[in-house]
Amino acid sequence: MKSAVNFILITFLLGFFVSCKSKTIDTTINTDVPKVAVKTTTVIYGEIDDIVSLNGKTVFLKKDAVISSITGYVKKVNVQYGDEVHKNDLLFEIQTKENRALENSGLDQELASLKSGIVSILAPSDGIISDLNANSTGMFVAEGAQLCTIVANKEITVLVNVPYQYNKWIKINKACKIILPDSTFLDGNIVKIMPLINAVTQTQDVLIKVRDNRQVPENLNVIVQFVRSNHSNAMLIPKEALLTNEAQQAFWVMKILHDSLAINVPVKKGFENNRMVEIFSPDISVNDTLISEGAYGLPDSTIVKVVK
Incomplete structure (x- = not known):
């Protein structure tokens, strides 16, 4: 009887160990999944x-109109469209009607060539020639007529239309970053906040002075970033x-x-x-x-x- 009990006990233990071993093998297989x-x-x-990004564009605020101080004829054009000029450079020579009449009469060529009948028009400031109206000699111009425009292209300003909801963060001298289309950026500061709101867009014009000396064309679309919080x-x-x-x-x-x-x-x-x-x-x-x-x-x- 004792031998029979021992046989049954040994058989049970062997079955238990085999079962445990099988379960261990199955677990290992199930965890081996693709990763x-x-x-x-x-x-x-x-x-x-916390950055606010707004659209803006470059503008040249300083534009000097060059006008004729007398009525007469364009004797000389010393510039072309797009030329860079400096203050007091000679731009035009205007011949009076009397001097031109004397020159055309052929009576006294020496008298007609005197500079007393020719007025020099000088550049009032540094910049680039634009809107060149007097572009050829012989043109008749009246006193006060605009001959050309000089744009101060080295003084870059950015115009931004700021929604009024951001008004409390827009202050004079506040620093900002200007991102150009080529992904480069310029540093600037707010210099003027216009006291008017656009009736349609409900935005306020803000002018930003660029601190860098880089040459940037006018009417270039840019992105302006202000720091709202940190x-x-x-x-x-x-x-x-x-x-x-x-x-x-x-x-x-x-x-x-x-x-x-x-x-x-x-x-x-x-x-x-x-x-x-x-x-x-x-x-x-x-x-x-x-x-x-x-x-x-x-x-x-x-x-x-x-x-x-």
Whole structure:
């Protein structure tokens, strides 16, 4: 009887060990699943600005009209359209009607050639010649007629139409950044805020003085950025690490645990710029690892493989 009991006990124990071994093998096979390759980034502390971006255009405010001081005929044109001139450069010579009549009579050529009947028109300022109306000799011009315009092209100003909702952040001497179409930028300061509102657009004209000496053409469309607020100890991540739905009403990140498990963590979005975005979440800390590439469409608790 005792031998029979021992035989049954031994048989039961052998069956139990075999069963445990089989379960261990099955578990190993089930965890050997394909892993999604992803790239990662880390959460950092940093400073970020709340930036308002508005459209603007370059303008030249100083434009000097060059006028004829007498009635007569254009004797000499010393400039061409687009020429750069300096103050007191000779632009035109205007011949009086009397001198021209004497010259055409042929009676006294020496008397007709005297400078007393010819008036020199000089440049009143430095700049570029534009609107060249007197472009050829022999033209008749009346006293006060505009011969050309000199544009002070080295004094660049940017005109911005600012919605009134931003009025409290727009102050004289406030610094701003001007981004050109070639992605370069200039620094400027607000110099004038017009006390008028456009009745249709409800915007206010603001003039910005450019501090750089770079030559920029007039009527160039630019983007002007003002800093509205600043966070100095913000939790920042690259913009590509932040995920959202189609309506952009919910935001989340994919956080990596144990070097291979990606979990979905909801976050709130704060300030952002062209590279970084501020996030808020009690479940995210500085130096946490997040997926920066390959997270789109990943379900929660996905096994991933981090690649460089």
